[in-house]
Amino acid sequence: NAGVMQNPRHLVRRRGQEARLRCSPMKGHSHVYWYRQLPEEGLKFMVYLQKENIIDESGMPKERFSAEFPKEGPSILRIQQVVRGDSAAYFCASSPYGVDGGLGGKLFFGSGTQLSVL
């Protein structure tokens, strides 16, 4: 069973371009989480999605950032008009159920996408 797959592993964009980060959860997982890690900082929660629904987007910047998890295909984190401050590692995690699944809700993380904005 393959783990959480994120691509690309590295993404370089110029200021003003769009960045699309993809996350394929583990097979059978319908819960996806996105985190951002700025250089020398901790992991910050961005958004939590279930298939076709955004459940918690309390950590998403109000502008330029969006996320989706369609019925078919990977989850996408989209950043429009990137700025240098968006340079960070973006991690995706998945789980087969939410934390209220009764087992404490273990998350499986991908290796991340390193976004560099020139």
Added chain:
Amino acid sequence: DAKTTQPNSMESNEEEPVHLPCNHSTISGTDYIHWYRQLPSQGPEYVIHGLTSNVNNRMASLAIAEDRKSSTLILHRATLRDAAVYYCILRGEYGNKLVFGAGTILRVKS
């Protein structure tokens, strides 16, 4: 999510046990105690979690205080590959996300 307090860093010798402490004095009755670790340039990796009783798995042991206000992650024999940032996180039974703190940087000396 309730907050946790961990030492900024710890150092251990290879092949020796390591005890990583975590204080969570405001834990609620339904909060699970999770431990994750992050190796350099990698995503976080699940280590162990528990609710009230001590837990063991192939990676580590989790000792939970009787009042649940603190816990200790135990690596029985540290190796160089255990050098990482270790995060202690509380997750509510009906909460939906992990909130990461600064964690403890574990350095392992050969």
